[in-house]
Amino acid sequence: MQNDIALIIQIQNKDEVALSKLYDNYAPALYGVIIRICKDEQHAQNILQDTFMTIWEKAHQYNSEKGKFYTWAYRIAKNKTLNFKRKSQNLIQTEDLSVYANKEDSITIEPEYLQLSGCLKQLEEHHQKALELVYFNGLTHREAHKEMDVPLGTFKSYIKQALKKLQLSYDKTVVWLLILIEVIR
Numbered sequence: 001m002q003n004d005i006a007l008i009i010q011i012q013n014k015d016e017v018a019l020s021k022l023y024d025n026y027a028p029a030l031y032g033v034i035i036r037i038c039k040d041e042q043h044a045q046n047i048l049q050d051t052f053m054t055i056w057e058k059a060h061q062y063n064s065e066k067g068k069f070y071t072w073a074y075r076i077a078k079n080k081t082l083n084f085k086r087k088s089q090n091l092i093q094t095e096d097l098s099v100y101a102n103k104e105d106s107i108t109i110e111p112e113y114l115q116l117s118g119c120l121k122q123l124e125e126h127h128q129k130a131l132e133l134v135y136f137n138g139l140t141h142r143e144a145h146k147e148m149d150v151p152l153g154t155f156k157s158y159i160k161q162a163l164k165k166l167q168l169s170y171d172k173t174v175v176w177l178l179i180l181i182e183v184i185r
Contacts, residue, residue: 004069011059019056026070027052030077037081047084051077120166127162130155 004025010018030051035044054076062072120128126148133144145155 005064008059008062008064008069011056019052022055022069023052026073029070030073033074033077034081037078038084043084044081047077047080051080054080123162123165126150127158127165130158131162134159 004022007018007022011022027048031044031048034047034051035041038044038047051073055073058076062069066072120131123131129148130144133139133147134141137144139147141156141159142152145152148155148158150158
C-alpha cells in the first residue's frame, strides 16, 4: 500500500517509470476485469491502455484515505468498459419489424380505441396535446414541455390532470392497456 502511494505521488509528478511499475503490478488484474465484461481481446487491450492513460491524467484525483489504489483503478477500468459496451450496442432499430407487408391493409380499428379516442377528444386541447406528445409520439416530459412552450411543472400537471379526467370517463385498466399498445406500436 505504501509502495502504491509512493508510485502515485511519482505519477502525479509525471514520472513515467512509476506508471510503468503500476502497470506491471495492476495490468493483469484490470485486464481480467475488462475482458470479462467486453469479451473482445482487441478492445480489452485498448480499454486497458485507455484506463492507464486516465490514471496518468487523473492521478491527482486519487485519495488514499478513501480507498486502495486498486479499487480506484478498478472503477476506472469498469466504467470505461461499460461505456464502450453501451456505445457499441445498436440501440436504434434499423429494420421494419412489422408483421404486415402493407400496413394500410392490416389496420382494423378496435372498439376500445374508438372509445378512448372519444374520451381523448373530450379533454381540453392542451391536455390532448400533452398526452399525444408523451404517449403517442414518445417524447419525454422534458422534450414535450419545450414543444408546447410551457414550463416543465405546468406540463407535468397537464399530464396528471388529463390522466385523472380519463380515469373518470374510462376504465383505468383499459386506458393503460391502450396506452401501452400505442407505445409498443
